Amino acid sequence: MGIGLGMSQIAHIEGRLQMRQGFLDDAVVAYESLGKLNANTSNAVIIFTGLSPSAHVASTESDPASGWWEDMVGPDKPIDTNRYFVICINSLGSCFGSTGPASCDPATGLPYRLTFPVLTLEDVANAGAKVLDHLGIERVHTVLGASMGGMTALAFALQHPQRAEGLVSISSAAKSLPFSIALRSLQREMIRRDPAWEAGNYPIPGQGPAMGMRLARKLGMITYRSAQEWETRFGRERTVDREPDVGPFGIDFEIESYLDAHAEKFVGSFDANCYLYLSRAMDLFDAADHGGSLKQAFARLGLRRAMVIGVETDFLFPVHQQEELALALEPHVEDVRFARLDSVQGHDSFLVDMERFRPTIASFF
Amino acid sequence: MGIGLGMSQIAHIEGRLQMRQGFLDDAVVAYESLGKLNANTSNAVIIFTGLSPSAHVASTESDPASGWWEDMVGPDKPIDTNRYFVICINSLGSCFGSTGPASCDPATGLPYRLTFPVLTLEDVANAGAKVLDHLGIERVHTVLGASMGGMTALAFALQHPQRAEGLVSISSAAKSLPFSIALRSLQREMIRRDPAWEAGNYPIPGQGPAMGMRLARKLGMITYRSAQEWETRFGRERTVDREPDVGPFGIDFEIESYLDAHAEKFVGSFDANCYLYLSRAMDLFDAADHGGSLKQAFARLGLRRAMVIGVETDFLFPVHQQEELALALEPHVEDVRFARLDSVQGHDSFLVDMERFRPTIASFF
Numbered sequence: 245m246g247i248g249l250g251m252s253q254i255a256h257i258e259g260r261l262q263m264r265q266g267f268l269d270d271a272v273v274a275y276e277s278l279g280k281l282n283a284n285t286s287n288a289v290i291i292f293t294g295l296s297p298s299a300h301v302a303s304t305e306s307d308p309a310s311g312w313w314e315d316m317v318g319p320d321k322p323i324d325t326n327r328y329f330v331i332c333i334n335s336l337g338s339c340f341g342s343t344g345p346a347s348c349d350p351a352t353g354l355p356y357r358l359t360f361p362v363l364t365l366e367d368v369a370n371a372g373a374k375v376l377d378h379l380g381i382e383r384v385h386t387v388l389g390a391s392m393g394g395m396t397a398l399a400f401a402l403q404h405p406q407r408a409e410g411l412v413s414i415s416s417a418a419k420s421l422p423f424s425i426a427l428r429s430l431q432r433e434m435i436r437r438d439p440a441w442e443a444g445n446y447p448i449p450g451q452g453p454a455m456g457m458r459l460a461r462k463l464g465m466i467t468y469r470s471a472q473e474w475e476t477r478f479g480r481e482r483t484v485d486r487e488p489d490v491g492p493f494g495i496d497f498e499i500e501s502y503l504d505a506h507a508e509k510f511v512g513s514f515d516a517n518c519y520l521y522l523s524r525a526m527d528l529f530d531a532a533d534h535g536g537s538l539k540q541a542f543a544r545l546g547l548r549r550a551m552v553i554g555v556e557t558d559f560l561f562p563v564h565q566q567e568e569l570a571l572a573l574e575p576h577v578e579d580v581r582f583a584r585l586d587s588v589q590g591h592d593s594f595l596v597d598m599e600r601f602r603p604t605i606a607s608f609f
Numbered sequence: 610m611g612i613g614l615g616m617s618q619i620a621h622i623e624g625r626l627q628m629r630q631g632f633l634d635d636a637v638v639a640y641e642s643l644g645k646l647n648a649n650t651s652n653a654v655i656i657f658t659g660l661s662p663s664a665h666v667a668s669t670e671s672d673p674a675s676g677w678w679e680d681m682v683g684p685d686k687p688i689d690t691n692r693y694f695v696i697c698i699n700s701l702g703s704c705f706g707s708t709g710p711a712s713c714d715p716a717t718g719l720p721y722r723l724t725f726p727v728l729t730l731e732d733v734a735n736a737g738a739k740v741l742d743h744l745g746i747e748r749v750h751t752v753l754g755a756s757m758g759g760m761t762a763l764a765f766a767l768q769h770p771q772r773a774e775g776l777v778s779i780s781s782a783a784k785s786l787p788f789s790i791a792l793r794s795l796q797r798e799m800i801r802r803d804p805a806w807e808a809g810n811y812p813i814p815g816q817g818p819a820m821g822m823r824l825a826r827k828l829g830m831i832t833y834r835s836a837q838e839w840e841t842r843f844g845r846e847r848t849v850d851r852e853p854d855v856g857p858f859g860i861d862f863e864i865e866s867y868l869d870a871h872a873e874k875f876v877g878s879f880d881a882n883c884y885l886y887l888s889r890a891m892d893l894f895d896a897a898d899h900g901g902s903l904k905q906a907f908a909r910l911g912l913r914r915a916m917v918i919g920v921e922t923d924f925l926f927p928v929h930q931q932e933e934l935a936l937a938l939e940p941h942v943e944d945v946r947f948a949r950l951d952s953v954q955g956h957d958s959f960l961v962d963m964e965r966f967r968p969t970i971a972s973f974f
Binding site: 358362419420421422423425426427429430432433434436437439455458459462463466470471474475477478479480492493495496497498499500503520524527530559562 | 723727784785786787788790791792794795797798799801802804820823824827828831835836839840842843844845857858860861862863864865868885889892895924927
């Protein structure tokens with residue numbers, strides 16, 4: 245399928261993995277670990293990712309390719325692998341080694357495609373807990389996640405109150421709001437309405453609705469950054485290499501060229517059905533489901549420390565959602581810190597604004 | 610084509626209409642007028658519209674259907690047709706009576722489609738000036754526009770400095786920024802990549818790429834309103850009438866149902882090629898093109914009064930752009946007012962937040 249496991253390790257889940265709405269048999273979860281687990285297994289940090297990354301969070305000797313958070317994780321970096329045993333999880337439902345809609349259903353020998361059960365971030369979190377079982381880790385020093393990963397980290401802390409001492413939630417939220425649901429719903433519709441989607445049955449997982457994936461990725465890129473950043477970076481600059489043969493409505497401005505280059509890279513590198521399942525899982529997440537209200541849900545948390553980080557220019561997960569999350573954690577967690585960063589790169593700032601994010605994350609660890 | 614002229618009047622443009630990049634022969638401009646022109650023709654108000662409306666701005670005896678700005682224009686309303694002679698222009702390039710890509714090219718007897726010249730808002734403004742010629746009006750009391758119409762109104766004032774005494778610019782800008790260019794570029798790509806677009810040659814103008822138009826309209830709706838409004842209005846409410854037979858990724862939340870209903874209404878009511886031309890015209894607009902800089906361009910303005918209105922929750926035409934426009938007008942226009950409104954309905958507030966917009970507009974007239 246052209247989409248690889250890389251050097252990830254695999255945890256086989258014994259027996260049946262119960263999901264919120266269904267189950268999986270013989271499921272696997274791909275993960276990568278960095279650093280060394282100490283003798284009393286107290287130095288583990290588990291990282292849940294956003295929608296699209298693999299478990300390859302940072303380069304190692306065995307896999308020297310740059311990871312998606314290369315500047316944050318490693319020896320002497322803010323999440324210091326000289327001190328911590330870092331485990332990054334490829335989300336259940338994704339296509340980089342973990343079982344997902346592109347994987348083979350052992351019952352039929354065919355890819356699950358749309359027969360994959362409805363996916364929730366609670367399921368993704370539980371699959372992460374299975375990796376800890378596999379590694380013999382009862383309790384982690386910190387569960388950390390950004391974007392979708394922040395919701396998954398919260399789902400982990402809610403479902404396994406004794407298994408995490410600390411939580412770091414970055415540019416995330418306790419629930420999805422209608423604005424981000426609308427954007428993701430439209431992205432999914434772009435994919436679903438591409439005739440090459442074939443109602444989910446495109447022949448080769450990882451291929452299929454290239455047009456829909458291209459459009460969805462462009463909308464993603466628009467929502468991941470900020471208007472301010474683009475004004476400074478691109479302004480009204482015209483592109484030098486105009487797209488040929490597309491008539492009067494092709495690429496003219498630099499901003500159009502930038503989006504096109506990013507979309508081009510994405511198409512064929514992520515499976516469309518996996519994208520649909522993970523995207524919907526974000527919409528479905530509401531931490532208040534774990535109690536009659538957010539307050540009741542958070543009363544069950546077993547955390548001792550939490551850090552919530554938000555970015556002012558993020559309009560996909562607006563900073564007021566992070567502020568609300570920090571406030572809601574306060575009565576139930578001894579040590580809660582809230583960092584409001586003035587990065588200009590919007591939602592994606594945690595990936596690029598190392599000047600602000602590195603010291604903030606380092607201060608927690 | 611299922612798209613009508615309604616009760617609009619038609620101004621035939623004598624001879625050749627020179628455009629910035631081409632020309633049109635035998636072009637027409639549809640308009641509607643309300644109220645009475647006074648003896649010295651000093652009470653005319655010309656209104657340029659956003660991308661999608663027709664010239665039917667408000668109901669009249671001859672056309673009692675509600676107009677797109679029904680609460681703002683009429684007898685004893687903020688733009689009072691007892692006092693003013695109000696002319697609303699259907700933009701050149703649109704499909705509600707004015708010549709556009711869906712119109713017949715007299716040279717071939719076939720619709721222009723993509724042989725229509727590149728459209729700019731300067732051309733739309735000049736076509737409006739031709740309507741004034743047709744009506745025998747040399748100078749208007751006010752040229753007014755919202756959204757794309759605000760840019761067109763500014764293009765009118767820049768190109769015809771002696772023909773307007775006042776300018777009202779609502780939720781608009783002196784130029785398009787990369788964020789809005791990116792959004793519109795993606796909307797156009799949704800249409801262009803719909804196989805039914807047929808490289809612009811779908812057989813019946815007004816029909817064709819229904820899927821692309823549907824997606825583009827949904828993205829439009831998302832950018833026309835605000836996250837705040839939707840949070841209050843929809844929250845995470847689930848829809849009662851779920852879309853049947855679309856599998857696990859169909860309509861589940863109320864916000865998805867709302868977008869779908871709006872998109873459904875739009876498809877088939879606007880021509881896709883017209884949409885593409887008008888959308889691109891917005892990207893191309895930069896008032897600074899009328900001089901080496903905005904300052905030099907504005908030095909040629911013949912306005913005596915101007916009002917600029919912006920809305921805090923507008924992220925398509927952010928309020929800082931209106932503030933900049935007002936500041937840039939100040940050295941060159943005797944009386945400049947800037948109103949920053951705290952409406953929650955985003956870019957579309959001028960159509961719906963009458964509580965704030967009616968008194969603001971009334972204060973100018």
